[in-house]
Amino acid sequence: MDIKILGSGCAKCAKLESLTRAATADLGIAAEFEKVTDPAEIASWGVMATPALVVDDEVVLSGRVPSPDDVRQLLAAR
Amino acid sequence: MSSSTMTPASSPVSAALRRWGPVAAAAALWWFLYSINRPFWDWLLFDVIGLDPLSRLGESIHFFFYDVTKITLLLTGIIFSVTVLRSFMSVERTRALLGGRREGAGNAAAAGLGVVTPFCSCSAVPAFIGFVAAGVPLGVTMSFLIASPMVNEVAIVMLYGLFGWQITALYIGTGLVIATLAGWVIGRMSLERWVEPFVFETKLRGKVIDPSMQLSWDDRLAMGREEVSTILRKIWPYLLVGIGVGAVIHGWVPEAWFAEHAVGPLGVPIAVGIGVPLYSNAAGVMPLVEALHDKGMPMGTVLAFMMSVVALSLPEMILLRRVLQPKLIATFIAVVASGIIATGYLFNAII
Numbered sequence: 001m002d003i004k005i006l007g008s009g010c011a012k013c014a015k016l017e018s019l020t021r022a023a024t025a026d027l028g029i030a031a032e033f034e035k036v037t038d039p040a041e042i043a044s045w046g047v048m049a050t051p052a053l054v055v056d057d058e059v060v061l062s063g064r065v066p067s068p069d070d071v072r073q074l075l076a077a078r
Numbered sequence: 079m080s081s082s083t084m085t086p087a088s089s090p091v092s093a094a095l096r097r098w099g100p101v102a103a104a105a106a107l108w109w110f111l112y113s114i115n116r117p118f119w120d121w122l123l124f125d126v127i128g129l130d131p132l133s134r135l136g137e138s139i140h141f142f143f144y145d146v147t148k149i150t151l152l153l154t155g156i157i158f159s160v161t162v163l164r165s166f167m168s169v170e171r172t173r174a175l176l177g178g179r180r181e182g183a184g185n186a187a188a189a190g191l192g193v194v195t196p197f198c199s200c201s202a203v204p205a206f207i208g209f210v211a212a213g214v215p216l217g218v219t220m221s222f223l224i225a226s227p228m229v230n231e232v233a234i235v236m237l238y239g240l241f242g243w244q245i246t247a248l249y250i251g252t253g254l255v256i257a258t259l260a261g262w263v264i265g266r267m268s269l270e271r272w273v274e275p276f277v278f279e280t281k282l283r284g285k286v287i288d289p290s291m292q293l294s295w296d297d298r299l300a301m302g303r304e305e306v307s308t309i310l311r312k313i314w315p316y317l318l319v320g321i322g323v324g325a326v327i328h329g330w331v332p333e334a335w336f337a338e339h340a341v342g343p344l345g346v347p348i349a350v351g352i353g354v355p356l357y358s359n360a361a362g363v364m365p366l367v368e369a370l371h372d373k374g375m376p377m378g379t380v381l382a383f384m385m386s387v388v389a390l391s392l393p394e395m396i397l398l399r400r401v402l403q404p405k406l407i408a409t410f411i412a413v414v415a416s417g418i419i420a421t422g423y424l425f426n427a428i429i
Contacts (some may be wrong), residue, residue, distance in 0.1 A: 008200055008203070008397075010198075010200045018189065020383075039203035039204050039397075039401070040207065040276060040277075040399055040400075042203075042280065043203070043204040043207035043211065043280055044207075044280050044281060044283060045283075046203055046208070046282045046283065047208075048169040048170060048173065048201060048205040048206070048208035048209075048359050049170075049196075049197070049198070049201050049204075049370065050198075050200065050201050050204060062303065063168060063169070063196070063201075065304075067297075067300065070297075
């Protein structure tokens with residue numbers, strides 16, 4: 001699974017990343033993480049509110065830090 | 079919230095109780111604390127501890143505890159309510175609403191939407207690219223970017239708590255007018271050539287996720303609680319220092335000193351010049367300004383100062399440098415600052 005965390009380095013982005021890493025560990029998913037901090041690239045994903053989560057080249061969440069349950073559901077649905 | 083903790087027997091009624099019960103209890107507690115705030119500190123400081131209400135020390139200490147409690151309660155209640163309400167809006171929806179607008183009406187719509195859309199200036203750059211690349215005119219985008227920080231919930235709470243609702247309403251109305259006009263002026267100047275070219279070339283790929291969708295009431299309430307704790311944790315040192323210094327000014331600085339130093343014709347531009355580099359310290363700056371107002375600083379100067387603190391911030395300008403050339407950033411600052419200074423003079427003349 002290819003996971004991108006979109007965000008310009010604010011506290012919320014770090015929180016989203018740690019939540020997502022924990023969720024992949026819980027679910028036993030092997031995932032590659034990438035941080036996208038370049039605003040132009042963030043915008044090119046159609047994302048206007050960070051942090052955002054991109055899984056396998058699809059934006060699945062933007063503009064908020066989800067609950068750990070939400071992240072597990074998002075990843076498990078893939 | 080997790081599904082594993084829900085018992086199969088839970089009916090819709092008990093689920094609603096579990097969700098709204100704590101909200102109702104918190105609202106009742108809030109109202110109780112707010113209404114006993116003044117009697118409580120009167121009783122504790124004057125009756126129990128025995129401070130003299132007419133002494134400088136007694137007055138200052140009472141002012142400090144009463145104001146800290148009042149502002150904290152107002153921030154908690156208003157940030158929570160505003161965050162829950164705003165969770166029904168999103169930047170994506172705002173962009174869709176602004177898509178077909180022309181300048182003029184579009185600027186006014188963008189200013190209004192800037193107030194109700196949940197937006198963090200840390201997302202200013204992706205939002206700017208997203209708006210412009212989707213065809214929202216530059217000036218309309220600017221109206222949004224000006225109104226969003228200027229009319230924000232912390233500023234509103236501080237103004238309401240310290241100056242009352244008339245001044246707050248005046249501030250919101252003026253903020254909307256400045257955002258509308260400044261954006262319109264920037265649009266009229268046709269400054270697209272000073273936007274970094276890659277912005278117009280950005281291709282928006284993928285489907286757009288609207289964060290305001292797929293949220294349950296539990297999510298919205300949780301967002302409200304988190305926002306309250308995030309903001310309070312961020313601003314409490316400023317709040318304490320600001321109210322503390324304000325209390326000292328209340329008690330000790332003579333009115334003549336201030337009347338001499340900040341009321342002259344240059345008061346407004348000086349206040350704006352000091353306000354622009356200060357950032358996100360509205361919570362700390364306002365109690366100070368309230369104390370200064372008490373000592374003779376005119377209301378127009380107060381409003382201009384408050385606006386310049388929140389509307390123009392150095393960190394946001396540095397972020398926007400990524401998409402705007404320095405000439406456009408300078409124009410942006412000049413147009414907004416002129417609007418604020420004009421407002422200050424206007425209100426100094428009529429209030």
